[in-house]
Amino acid sequence: MNAQDDRPESENQMIQDEFNRLIDDYCHSNHRRKIERITKAFNFANQAHKGVRRRSGEPYIMHPLAVARIVCNEMGLGSTSICCALLHDVVEDTEYTVENIRDMFDDKIAQIVDGLTKISGVVFDEHASAQAENFRKLLLTMSSDIRVILIKLADRLHNMRTLSSMLPAKQYKIAGETLYLYAPLAHRLGLFAIKTELENLSFKYEHPREYELINQKLAATEGARNRLFEHFAKPVDEKLQAMGLHYEMRARVKSAFSIWNKMNAKSVPFEDIYDIFAVRIVFEPKEGIDEKNLCWDIYSAITDIYRIRPDRLRDWVSRPKSNGYQALHLTVMGPDGQWIEIQIRSRRMDEIAEKGFAAHWKYKEKHVEEDTELDKWLATITEILENPNPDSLDFLDTVKMNLFSSEIFVFTPKGELKTLPQGATALDFAYALHSDVGDTCIGAKVNHRLVPLSHKLSSGDQVEVLTSRSQKPSADWLAFVVTAKARSKVEAYLKRVRREASKAGEAKLLAALHKSGFEAPASSLLDKIAVYYGFPTRDGLFYAIEKGEVTLPDNLKKIVQEKTDNVLFKYLKQALRMGKKREMMTILPTPAGPKKELPKFDRKKPYYLCEDEFNRNYVIAGCCKPIPGDEALGFINDDGNVVVHKISCPIALRLKSSFGERILSTVWSNHINTSFEATLEVKGIDSIGLLNTITRTISESFNVNITKLTIEAKDGVFEGKIKMMVHNVEDIQNICVTLAKNTHIKSVARVAD
Numbered sequence: 001m002n003a004q005d006d007r008p009e010s011e012n013q014m015i016q017d018e019f020n021r022l023i024d025d026y027c028h029s030n031h032r033r034k035i036e037r038i039t040k041a042f043n044f045a046n047q048a049h050k051g052v053r054r055r056s057g058e059p060y061i062m063h064p065l066a067v068a069r070i071v072c073n074e075m076g077l078g079s080t081s082i083c084c085a086l087l088h089d090v091v092e093d094t095e096y097t098v099e100n101i102r103d104m105f106d107d108k109i110a111q112i113v114d115g116l117t118k119i120s121g122v123v124f125d126e127h128a129s130a131q132a133e134n135f136r137k138l139l140l141t142m143s144s145d146i147r148v149i150l151i152k153l154a155d156r157l158h159n160m161r162t163l164s165s166m167l168p169a170k171q172y173k174i175a176g177e178t179l180y181l182y183a184p185l186a187h188r189l190g191l192f193a194i195k196t197e198l199e200n201l202s203f204k205y206e207h208p209r210e211y212e213l214i215n216q217k218l219a220a221t222e223g224a225r226n227r228l229f230e231h232f233a234k235p236v237d238e239k240l241q242a243m244g245l246h247y248e249m250r251a252r253v254k255s256a257f258s259i260w261n262k263m264n265a266k267s268v269p270f271e272d273i274y275d276i277f278a279v280r281i282v283f284e285p286k287e288g289i290d291e292k293n294l295c296w297d298i299y300s301a302i303t304d305i306y307r308i309r310p311d312r313l314r315d316w317v318s319r320p321k322s323n324g325y326q327a328l329h330l331t332v333m334g335p336d337g338q339w340i341e342i343q344i345r346s347r348r349m350d351e352i353a354e355k356g357f358a359a360h361w362k363y364k365e366k367h368v369e370e371d372t373e374l375d376k377w378l379a380t381i382t383e384i385l386e387n388p389n390p391d392s393l394d395f396l397d398t399v400k401m402n403l404f405s406s407e408i409f410v411f412t413p414k415g416e417l418k419t420l421p422q423g424a425t426a427l428d429f430a431y432a433l434h435s436d437v438g439d440t441c442i443g444a445k446v447n448h449r450l451v452p453l454s455h456k457l458s459s460g461d462q463v464e465v466l467t468s469r470s471q472k473p474s475a476d477w478l479a480f481v482v483t484a485k486a487r488s489k490v491e492a493y494l495k496r497v498r499r500e501a502s503k504a505g506e507a508k509l510l511a512a513l514h515k516s517g518f519e520a521p522a523s524s525l526l527d528k529i530a531v532y533y534g535f536p537t538r539d540g541l542f543y544a545i546e547k548g549e550v551t552l553p554d555n556l557k558k559i560v561q562e563k564t565d566n567v568l569f570k571y572l573k574q575a576l577r578m579g580k581k582r583e584m585m586t587i588l589p590t591p592a593g594p595k596k597e598l599p600k601f602d603r604k605k606p607y608y609l610c611e612d613e614f615n616r617n618y619v620i621a622g623c624c625k626p627i628p629g630d631e632a633l634g635f636i637n638d639d640g641n642v643v644v645h646k647i648s649c650p651i652a653l654r655l656k657s658s659f660g661e662r663i664l665s666t667v668w669s670n671h672i673n674t675s676f677e678a679t680l681e682v683k684g685i686d687s688i689g690l691l692n693t694i695t696r697t698i699s700e701s702f703n704v705n706i707t708k709l710t711i712e713a714k715d716g717v718f719e720g721k722i723k724m725m726v727h728n729v730e731d732i733q734n735i736c737v738t739l740a741k742n743t744h745i746k747s748v749a750r751v752a753d
Contacts (some may be wrong), residue, residue, distance in 0.1 A: 627727075702738075
């Protein structure tokens, strides 16, 4: 091959060995043997990427080969997808075109490669408007061929596996983007193993210390877990073998990311997470016996041995999740006095759980039910995309709502089943039935009881929607709708109403100007009147006129001729109306307008956070208030200042995924002369003198100034928050350790303000 001529022989052999492994993987799959087609795609890609290397130094062709192996092994896809994975960067990075791909292969491969090319590179551009467009492209490709998005996920997984070769700032951006979009997308498509690995890898680069600590603790407790599993499994094995079942039973350890998430959500240490591992039983089906019945037979056998916890039973066998997941989950009290979760599934259910039913979509005749569910979800996404010009970040959040699959199942009066996300309201249900039903909904009957629009539904509810032709959507509805469809429909209606009101207000203003002697008012004249009344745009003025918030005088000449040099007065009025908008602008960059030249920063080196004569070279973010010692990143705002966020801050997550080119890795200097605000939450048993002990410990023992203290005691239990000025995270840790030694204090932890 010509592509190999200028490479060392050792590299040629490495590439050939990796290709041989791909072919071996493919030959062991259930797909038809189309080795010649895959070989042709490999040779073409190898030639196209000749002489190009990845940042790690290895030949670039190793990346498409790795993606192809993920597509084959971990997603179960066939020769078309493998060829597309091998070719996915050819059009983007070389002189070859989609037409060349079509001529060499076929229309289907060319179409998928074209879809991958359109969403390649940075999915999230620095400019929010471009970001929204790229995200639309990403989702719209799904409706043409789901394999585009599956190969894109495989591409992202390999990039995450090789992220160590990237600069720290790039690592933050890619990890944040992955956790924000790609992991939930993998979850929604049923790719559980890939979703878990994406989360874990993002966690590894965003919180390396916590990642290492949890893995060390998992390693240290492995022996105890193995003994617990052996004690549990012995009687279960005897029972299942007596039933003549062919199965495998194994312990599955919760991922480091899941453990960390649970520790944060419940504010508990690692030692208090009881469900660190679960037992999975995967059985081979028996001829003539339904898989669902076998699941319940195994359930019955286990509950004959161990006591069940009824509130933890999850039946996803009778009604699969909408991402195709099927299994029976139960929790029992094990022989060592610990609760143990058990997952029961057939080999087919296990395959779908790990590789995702999306792999079988549109070109497999099996799993019709799962296909239908995916089609429904894609239809919902397409409907959201029809809503014109949404704000990009709101748009991402709205679509992201539909990526999570915590679901409830509710019924119509006729017994039709509807799937909704957890927390969905009666109004969400109305919009799920039809947009017109949602727009005219005035309430609902849940289980024959009258409830308001905002009533949260539970699984098993039967819901009857009440409507009225006089009802119209209201801005108040946005406070409690949960589904993306409902939110987009309400927002679209409100925008339409506002446009109509603005047009009516404009007509009134033009009529008033005509009455005052202005025949054809220029745009500058309308702008001047808007500024006079304190509005940044004419549309705002038009809307206010129609709503009666602005009353026009009989003669507008006085306003037009009046000098508006009083800048303070003019902008004071403007500020009153723009307060909310400016508040948001302090958090997120301006999405539109000409690009402002930002100061130059060396992204190859961490940014040193320091102060000189009490002047800091950074700004502390008000949303998470990091202090020296916190894992932090820097964000270059529109003014060129570096705003410091905690890496775990939700706002920082959005910034990383949306404005990655502005992210800096940071290092704290020694802030000896500076104090930072931090808040501790303390809970415990109320006792005389405890408050005095807490304040004295903090103020005297650690020489820390308390700025605010709130304590509330009830029924012998107290909880409170202490706001203080500290030098760094070490101060906080020492205070927590000291206070925790007091027998009356049951928990003490740093919290957000």
